[in-house]
Amino acid sequence: MRPRASRAAAGGAAALSPGGRGGRRRVVQGNHRRRPARRRPLPRREERCLHPPDPGRRHRVSRRAAARAGHRRPLRAIVEATLSRAGFKTARDVMRLNEVIAGITGRPEEYGEWLYWLSVFGTPSATEPWGWQIDGHHLIVNCLVLGDQLVLTPMFMGSEPVDIDSGPHAGIRVFRAEEANGLALARALNATQRAKTVLSTELPGEVFATAFRDNLELQPAGIRYDELSRGQQGLFRRLLDTYVGRIRPGHAQVRSDEVTRHLAETRFAWIGGVEEHSVFYYRVHSPVILIEFDHQRGVALDNDAPSRQHVHTVIRTPNGNDYGKDLLRQHYQQVDHTPGRPHVRR
Incomplete structure (x- = not known):
């Protein structure tokens, strides 16, 4: 990274x-x-x-x-x-x-x-x-x-199916904003911008930062935030807020401020189509946040091709702080945890 x-x-x-x-x-x-x-x-x-x-x-x-x-x-x-x-x-x-x-x-x-x-x-x-x-x-x-x-x-949050119209859970629909806001940004790009953003037309089959890939070295790809127009930047921020907004209020604002400080280094990448009903994958990547969204093939359902009824989303913290590892490392460097002693700063 x-x-x-x-x-x-x-x-x-x-x-x-x-x-x-x-x-x-x-x-x-x-x-x-x-x-x-x-x-x-x-x-x-x-x-x-x-x-x-x-x-x-x-x-x-x-x-x-x-x-x-x-x-x-x-x-x-x-x-x-x-x-x-x-x-x-x-x-x-x-x-x-x-x-x-x-x-x-x-x-x-x-x-x-x-x-x-x-x-x-x-x-x-x-x-x-x-x-x-x-x-x-x-x-x-x-x-x-x-x-x-x-x-x-x-x-990690995902679902198959993503909605249900009958039964005790009728009316549930998940990942509507994640899907719509990503597609809105991709469709707002002009041809030159899209050439920088689209990595492939073939979906990867799974998010890249999936299970057991904690130390993934994912090279920056896609279009940078500062290469977008003001209106497109607004769509980009709305997409970021969709994911950061999963955190409790207050924390979300602090996290959003951190993400905002690195907007110039934040990239948006796309795989797949951009039509109204296309299936696709997208990624948002900066020094402090990695977001992935992917339409998947059926597992519980019987479709062999990716569909909008099976979605995976992942949020990670690049550069060593997934699971709070870097935060813990700093804590143990600063605080003496010797057994039998009071925990005091070194």
Whole structure:
């Protein structure tokens, strides 16, 4: 990618204080009472994975928890406290559509609304690092909290199908803004700009920064923000806001300010068509954020070609701060964590 852009609060970390009164209390205490979760020390490797270590065990444990509504409340509270209203709604709708997949495939042991694993790393604290991870089919969110800082990447959200017209979940539609805003920007480009933006007409089949590709070296590609007209730049910012806006209010503004500082280095790349009903892939890439959107072929559905009924989206923090790794590194350099000693700054 490129050398680290900045330190401390950069790379996806954001102050908790802008979230409003009580914001930190909700994030720190929201999962104390009961958890359908494992709680462990912050791990060295396992949290750096977009797939669970044992999917079968995840499904068995989660199904037992799903049978007791009280065990779902902590899961809801911890995710709801960290995401925005829109981000949380998308996450829950992805889970509900996972129940739809169970009905389509007849495989409730593999798909379902509550077949998700919540892991808590460390002990929720206002001063010490801790984190959580929710993972399951089409929904994987990693969160690190350290004092007044928060990192919420990698974040993977997807769905197949993306909407449903009948049954108990009728009316759900996910990723409408992500799809429409990306297409609007691509269609606003002139021929010269499009030549810089379009990488191919053949979709890649999967996002590039997918599972187990945490150290991906992805070369900058596409058109730069400063090569766009003022109107096109507005469309670009609206697209960025669609993804940054998944984070809780206040944090989203801090994150947006960070992304804005690097707009001149931010690129937009496209693969596929630009017609009203085309399937496509796009990428937004800067020193501090990587966003990917991709239309996929059918898995639960029977289409062999990519369609708009199967979408994957990924948000990552380039240059070392996915999972808050760089933030943690700085913390341990600055604070003495020798066992048996009080944790004091070096």
